[in-house]
Amino acid sequence: MTPHDADTRPPERVQRLDQLPQEIAPTRDLWPSIAEGISSGQARPTAGRLRLRRLRPSGWVPWAVAAGIPLLVVGAVSMWRTSDLGGIVARPDLQAATAGDPAFVRERETLAAALPSALAALPLQARIGATSSLSTVRIAQKRVLAALAKDNGNPALHEWLRDLQQQELRVMESIAGAGEQARML
Amino acid sequence: VKPIDPVEDADGPLIALATAGDPRAFETLYRRYVGRIHGLCLRMTRLPDRAEDCTQQTFINAWRSLPGFQMRSSFGTWLHRIAVNVVLAQRPHHFDAVLNTDAPETDGVFDTPVEVNVIEAAVASLPDGARNVLVLSGIYGYSHQETATMLGIAEGTCKAQLHRARQLLRRKLGMEESR
Numbered sequence: 405m406t407p408h409d410a411d412t413r414p415p416e417r418v419q420r421l422d423q424l425p426q427e428i429a430p431t432r433d434l435w436p437s438i439a440e441g442i443s444s445g446q447a448r449p450t451a452g453r454l455r456l457r458r459l460r461p462s463g464w465v466p467w468a469v470a471a472g473i474p475l476l477v478v479g480a481v482s483m484w485r486t487s488d489l490g491g492i493v494a495r496p497d498l499q500a501a502t503a504g505d506p507a508f509v510r511e512r513e514t515l516a517a518a519l520p521s522a523l524a525a526l527p528l529q530a531r532i533g534a535t536s537s538l539s540t541v542r543i544a545q546k547r548v549l550a551a552l553a554k555d556n557g558n559p560a561l562h563e564w565l566r567d568l569q570q571q572e573l574r575v576m577e578s579i580a581g582a583g584e585q586a587r588m589l
Numbered sequence: 590v591k592p593i594d595p596v597e598d599a600d601g602p603l604i605a606l607a608t609a610g611d612p613r614a615f616e617t618l619y620r621r622y623v624g625r626i627h628g629l630c631l632r633m634t635r636l637p638d639r640a641e642d643c644t645q646q647t648f649i650n651a652w653r654s655l656p657g658f659q660m661r662s663s664f665g666t667w668l669h670r671i672a673v674n675v676v677l678a679q680r681p682h683h684f685d686a687v688l689n690t691d692a693p694e695t696d697g698v699f700d701t702p703v704e705v706n707v708i709e710a711a712v713a714s715l716p717d718g719a720r721n722v723l724v725l726s727g728i729y730g731y732s733h734q735e736t737a738t739m740l741g742i743a744e745g746t747c748k749a750q751l752h753r754a755r756q757l758l759r760r761k762l763g764m765e766e767s768r
Contacts, residue, residue, distance in 0.1 A: 421727035421758075424708060427624030428631055434645045435619055439612060441649040523609065531611075532602035539605040543660075 508573070515576035522583025530586075534579045541572045600664045608655045615655075619648050622665055625729075626672050632724045633676045635713045643679065647672040669729065673721075673739045711761040718742075719754035726751055 519538075523531050545568045552561050600621070606614035626647050631640035650671050658667055712720060712728075725736040726747070737747035 421708070421712075421723070422730065424705060424712075424728050426628055426729060428628035429624050430627045430641045430644060431637065432641070434623065434627075434641060434648070435616055437645050438619060438648045438652075439616070441645070442612060442615070442652040520610070523606075523611075528613075532606060532614075535605040535609060536602040539601070539608075 508569070512573060512576070515573065515580055518580050518583075519576060522580045525583040525586040526579070527586070530582065534575070534582070538572070538575050538579070541568055541575055544568050545572065601660070604655070604658065604660070604664060607652070608658070615648075615652055618664065622668055623648075625665060626668055629669060629672050629724065629729065630676055632709075632712065632728065633673070633721055639679070643672065643675045646675045646679075650675060666731075666735075669725075669731075670739050673725070677740070708762070711758055714761060715754055715757055719750050719757060722747055722750040723754035723758070727754075 523535060526534060545565065548561055548565045548568060552558070552565065555561060600618065603614045603618050607618060623644065627640060627644045630643040630647070631637065634640045634643060647668060651668055654671070658664070712723060715723060721740055722736055725731045725739060726733065731739070733744050733747050733751070736751075737744040740747070742750075
């Protein structure tokens with residue numbers, strides 16, 4: 405066979421490349437070394453470094469709609485709370501507040517500070533649901549903010565943003581309450 | 590590119606937890622993706638020890654970069670990009686002297702049928718540039734554009750390298766069959 409023959413032969417084996425296994429397990433468990441690396445490694449950049457300009461304003465609508473899902477998760481998390489905690493109700497004095505209101509900002513900062521310990525106290529499934537819920541609301545907020553940067557006069561967008569800020573507060577209140585309850589158990 | 594919905598995407602909650610600093614969630618993601626990442630690293634480096642080092646470094650880098658992950662691509666694709674960067678960044682310092690051999694040591698590395706080992710060995714014997722393109726495009730299914738972006742080369746170069754890789758592979762496998 406000449407090299408030319410080899411070039412023109414039916415490339416059965418070459419075409420079987422995509423049938424090669426994509427997964428090849430390492431010979432040892434690498435996690436212990438990775439765990440050591442991430443615990444002793446450098447500090448992470450904070451989420452604040454996320455570049456909002458990379459978010460596409462056109463995508464804000466589905467995210468805003470998706471942000472409604474947290475309410476369902478909030479309901480699920482509320483199952484953790486006893487009746488004396490009273491379920492998920494945002495403080496009345498904050499219901500009409502926005503991120504520009506000092507009382508709202510203080511409440512949000514307090515809840516945000518308590519969030520890691522509250523999450524850590526929850527069982528895994530509740531923690532996954534709660535974090536996912538919070539993540540969805542926050543991403544939706546970024547989408548709406550990006551849309552507002554291009555259309556700041558749009559009252560519907562401002563309304564969406566206020567709703568999302570309230571939702572974020574309610575989710576954090578719910579997580580804080582559930583975390584408190586879990587610690588008591 | 591359609592953003593990944595963190596609620597719909599199976600990895601979303603775990604990614605959110607890991608981003609918040611939960612190592613257990615990240616370990617679950619590690620166990621879900623380590624095979625794919627190690628497979629890529631092994632094919633790009635051709636050295637089992639080096640592949641494991643690169644896999645390890647990939648996940649450490651991923652952990653540090655998680656707050657910047659925008660979910661604009663899948664988590665697996667994002668990890669692959671990091672892995673390619675890790676392998677390429679280490680290559681000039683560690684690999685050149687070792688890889689300029691005609692007989693890559695792939696025998697016995699894969700617990701797979703002989704036929705697969707023959708193809709793997711043929712892939713491993715390709716020159717670096719052609720092999721990297723072939724691995725990303727041919728085995729992991731990335732487009733020319735995605736492959737070119739990951740490797741930091743022009744799309745035209747990527748297409749040329751893939752053509753070259755396929756020709757070389759065809760020759761090598763043809764020679765193998767004619768033995």
